[in-house]
Amino acid sequence: MAWYIGLMSGTSLDGVDAVLAEQQPGRPGLQAHHHAHRAFPEALRAELLALNHSGVDELHRAALAANGLVRVHAELVQALLAGTGLHANGVRAIGAHGQTVRHRPGDFDGTGYTLQLMNGALLAELCGIDVVCDFRSRDVAAGGQGAPLVPAFHAACFGAPGRHRAVLNLGGIANLTLLPADGPVRGFDTGPANVLMDGWCRRHRGVAFDADGSWAAGGRVDSRLLARWLAEPYFGRQPPKSTGRDLFDSAWLDARLDAAARDPRDVMATLAELTARTVADALRQQAPATGELFVAGGGAGNRHVLARLAALLPDVQVQSSAALGVPPDQLEALAFAWLAQACLDRHPGNLPAVTGARGARVLGAIYPAA
Ligand SMILES: Nc1ncnc2c1ncn2[C@@H]1O[C@H](COP(=O)(O)OP(=O)(O)OP(=O)(O)O)[C@@H](O)[C@H]1O
Numbered sequence: 001m002a003w004y005i006g007l008m009s010g011t012s013l014d015g016v017d018a019v020l021a022e023q024q025p026g027r028p029g030l031q032a033h034h035h036a037h038r039a040f041p042e043a044l045r046a047e048l049l050a051l052n053h054s055g056v057d058e059l060h061r062a063a064l065a066a067n068g069l070v071r072v073h074a075e076l077v078q079a080l081l082a083g084t085g086l087h088a089n090g091v092r093a094i095g096a097h098g099q100t101v102r103h104r105p106g107d108f109d110g111t112g113y114t115l116q117l118m119n120g121a122l123l124a125e126l127c128g129i130d131v132v133c134d135f136r137s138r139d140v141a142a143g144g145q146g147a148p149l150v151p152a153f154h155a156a157c158f159g160a161p162g163r164h165r166a167v168l169n170l171g172g173i174a175n176l177t178l179l180p181a182d183g184p185v186r187g188f189d190t191g192p193a194n195v196l197m198d199g200w201c202r203r204h205r206g207v208a209f210d211a212d213g214s215w216a217a218g219g220r221v222d223s224r225l226l227a228r229w230l231a232e233p234y235f236g237r238q239p240p241k242s243t244g245r246d247l248f249d250s251a252w253l254d255a256r257l258d259a260a261a262r263d264p265r266d267v268m269a270t271l272a273e274l275t276a277r278t279v280a281d282a283l284r285q286q287a288p289a290t291g292e293l294f295v296a297g298g299g300a301g302n303r304h305v306l307a308r309l310a311a312l313l314p315d316v317q318v319q320s321s322a323a324l325g326v327p328p329d330q331l332e333a334l335a336f337a338w339l340a341q342a343c344l345d346r347h348p349g350n351l352p353a354v355t356g357a358r359g360a361r362v363l364g365a366i367y368p369a370a
């Protein structure tokens with residue numbers, strides 16, 4: 001029996017999710033026991049958001065933002081340990097994703113890069129636990145997208161003989177894992193989920209997100225606007241593919257809004273529809289036999305988007321990842337605990353059929369506690 005901690009902060013920039021998980025001999029994957037979440041202090045959130053674009057003295061600012069991020073991570077680790085009575089030396093490793101501020105695999109010089117702010121040395125120092133981080137770079141070095149990395153974990157835990165399943169994560173970006181009854185596991189980012197909806201909500205309502213999707217549910221979809229957004233070439237590209245705020249940010253949206261007077265609520269409804277449509281279209285095209293879709297991520301709380309998904313996919317049973325035994329807000333963090341274990345055991349963490357890498361690779365950089 002071994003314990004792991006997974007720490008995830010995604011493109012929504014809402015904060016950090018942490019899970020304490022156990023590896024039980026003879027059972028696949030990891031079992032989550034405790035979960036904790038911390039919202040980012042507003043100044044840290046604003047700085048992490050700003051660092052998604054080039055700016056003055058950005059190396060210095062990125063280094064300090066990484067330290068700030070690590071302090072939030074360390075608080076969560078302490079909270080998990082205090083809540084369970086477990087001592088730091090009882091935890092084999094922390095898997096910390098870090099905060100993505102640039103994601104450009106394959107670009108510029110043909111290799112490109114993906115950049116997750118993190119200070120693994122400081123996290124190991126503050127927690128006294130081995131830290132594994134920088135999971136994506138090795139896959140990018142091997143010619144892959146470096147994303148998504150959760151499909152290997154989904155396959156290990158949720159694949160079921162005779163069932164055509166899919167797992168959807170609705171974070172800042174939406175990503176799908178396809179777990180067919182036969183054939184290879186695949187996965188890719190479908191496009192924006194909360195990243196655009198949250199931005200619109202902040203701008204027009206001054207709140208971080210549209211709780212339950214109730215604001216969107218009261219609006220009307222603008223079909224001309226939706227058609228314009230769906231013309232984005234990313235949606236038509238074949239996998240492997242991945243994306244982030246590098247493409248889908250407020251500038252993307254502003255460039256595709258015209259001067260027509262619109263109720264902001266209708267734009268919100270159209271953004272929710274964009275998320276549901278791009279997921280449903282991708283699922284129909286890439287895995288038409290899918291019978292069960294399990295939804296995770298904060299967006300699983302968006303009842304409007306889930307209802308639209310169910311309506312667009314009448315032959316698919318759409319349900320929360322809780323039906324698989326993992327609450328939606330724990331799945332991504334649990335995956336990074338699992339990836340930390342894979343790294344320490346020198347098992348590959350990527351699936352080349354998903355990321356497009358030249359081969360299977362052990363992912364992550366290790367910062368030993370002692
Ligand atoms: N009750 C809710 N109703 C609607 N949306 C919600 C609700 N709860 C959370 N969310 C959305 O979920 C987001 C956070 O989701 P999550 O933490 O999974 O995303 P993330 O941090 O971007 O992760 P990743 O990109 O790695 O998947 C919030 O920003 C918000 O938009």
Ligand SMILES: [Mg+2]
Pocket residue numbers: 008009010012013014015016017298
């Ligand atoms: Mg989050």
